[in-house]
Amino acid sequence: MKLLVKAPAKINLSLDVLHKRPDGYHEVEMIMTTIDLADRLELSHSDDGQIRIVSQNRYVPDDQRNLAYQAAQLLKDRFQVKEGVTIAIEKTIPVAAGLAGGSSDAAAALRGLNKLWNLGLSLDELAGLGAEIGSDVSFCVYGGTALATGRGEQIEKLPAPPTCWVILAKPFIGVSTADVYRKLELPAANRPDIQRMIEAISSNDYHAVCRNVGNVLEDVTLKHHPEVAQIKDQMKRFGADAVLMSGSGPTVFGLVRHDSRLNRIYNGLRGFCDQVFAVRMLGERHLE
Numbered sequence: 545m546k547l548l549v550k551a552p553a554k555i556n557l558s559l560d561v562l563h564k565r566p567d568g569y570h571e572v573e574m575i576m577t578t579i580d581l582a583d584r585l586e587l588s589h590s591d592d593g594q595i596r597i598v599s600q601n602r603y604v605p606d607d608q609r610n611l612a613y614q615a616a617q618l619l620k621d622r623f624q625v626k627e628g629v630t631i632a633i634e635k636t637i638p639v640a641a642g643l644a645g646g647s648s649d650a651a652a653a654l655r656g657l658n659k660l661w662n663l664g665l666s667l668d669e670l671a672g673l674g675a676e677i678g679s680d681v682s683f684c685v686y687g688g689t690a691l692a693t694g695r696g697e698q699i700e701k702l703p704a705p706p707t708c709w710v711i712l713a714k715p716f717i718g719v720s721t722a723d724v725y726r727k728l729e730l731p732a733a734n735r736p737d738i739q740r741m742i743e744a745i746s747s748n749d750y751h752a753v754c755r756n757v758g759n760v761l762e763d764v765t766l767k768h769h770p771e772v773a774q775i776k777d778q779m780k781r782f783g784a785d786a787v788l789m790s791g792s793g794p795t796v797f798g799l800v801r802h803d804s805r806l807n808r809i810y811n812g813l814r815g816f817c818d819q820v821f822a823v824r825m826l827g828e829r830h831l832e
C-alpha cells in the first residue's frame with residue numbers, strides 16, 4: 545500500500561522572542577502561515593519493520609537524522625508498530641532556509657503514517673508527538689495560520705491572512721537555527737507587535753499586515769550575512785509591500801498584491817538568488 549502526503553513550507557509573518565528558558569530553548573510568540581510550496585512524501589508499506597528514507601536531494605539525510613525518520617520511529621516505539629515504511633521525499637522546499645522543510649516532512653510523516661498504520665490518532669495527539677521531534681513540528685501538523693507560543697509548540701488557530709502573493713528568495717547560504725538563537729542578544733531591538741498582527745489578520749486588513757511584519761531573529765542573521773540585507777533592499781526597491789526574513793533565515797519573503805509588480809520582483813531577483821518562488825498562502829487549515 546502507498547500513500548502520498550504533502551508537506552507545505554511555512555513563513556513567520558512575525559516572530560518575537562521573550563526570554564531564554566532554563567531548558568535552553570527560547571520562549572517565543574510567532575504568527576505562522578503555510579504556503580503553497582511543498583515537499584511530497586510517498587509512504588510505502590514494508591513488512592520487514594525497517595524505516596527507510598529515499599531522497600534525490602544531497603542535503604537531506606537518509607538516516608535517523610531525518611526528521612521524517614524520527615517521526616516514523618516515534619510512532620513505531622510509542623504504539624508498538626511492527627510494520628516498516630519507505631519514505632520517499634521529493635524535496636522542493638529549500639533546506640536550512642527558515643521555511644521548516646524538515647519539520648513539515650516530519651508532520652506529513654505523522655499524518656500519513658497515522659493512516660497507513662491505522663493508529664486512529666487525533667490531530668491534537670499528532671501535534672503533541674510532533675513537539676517531541678522539534679519546536680515547529682506541531683504547527684506543521686495543523687498547517688494553516690496560527691499563533692505559536694511556548695517554544696513554538698503551543699498552537700492557537702487564526703483566520704486566513706488577506707489574499708496576496710508571497711515571493712521567496714533564498715541566497716546561496718544555509719543557516720543553523722541553533723546558532724541564530726545562540727547569537728541573539730536579549731532584550732532584542734525591533735520587536736514586532738504580535739497583538740496588532742493578530743488584529744490585522746482578523747480584520748483582513750492587508751496594509752496593516754504589511755505594516756506589522758517583524759522578526760527579532762532578522763538582525764542576528766543580517767549581521768553575519770550581508771547578502772540577506774541586499775535581497776531585502778532589492779525586494780523593497782522592486783516594489784514589495786512588505787519584506788521580512790522568515791524564521792532564522794536566510795530566506796527573505798516579500799508580500800505583494802499586483803501581478804505586474806509580482807513579475808517585476810520575481811524577474812529582478814532571479815539570477816541574483818539561488819532560488820526564487822512566487823506562491824500563495826494556504827490560508828486556513830488545508831489538510832488532505
Ligand SMILES: C[C@@](CO)(OP(=O)(O)O)[C@H](O)COP(=O)(O)OP(=O)(O)OC[C@H]1O[C@@H](n2ccc(N)nc2=O)[C@H](O)[C@@H]1O
Nearest residue numbers: 568569570642643644678679680695721722725791792793
Ligand atoms: C526559528 C524557527 C521559527 O519558526 O524556525 P526555522 O528558522 O528553524 O524554520 C523555529 O523557532 C525553530 O524551530 P525548529 O527548527 O523546530 O527548532 P528545534 O529543532 O526545536 O530546535 C533547534 C535549536 O534551536 C534553538 N531553539 C529552538 C526553538 C526555540 N523556541 N528556542 C530555541 O532556542 C535551540 O537551540 C534548539 O536546539
Ligand SMILES: Nc1ncnc2c1ncn2[C@@H]1O[C@H](COP(=O)(O)OP(=O)(O)O)[C@@H](O)[C@H]1O
Nearest residue numbers: 609610611639640641642643644645646647649
Ligand atoms: N526531511 C528533511 N528535510 C530537510 N532537512 C532535514 C530533514 N530532516 C532533517 N533535516 C536536517 O535539518 C536541517 C534543517 O533543515 P530545514 O528543516 O530544512 O530548515 P529550517 O530549520 O531552517 O526550517 C538540515 O540541515 C538537515 O540536515
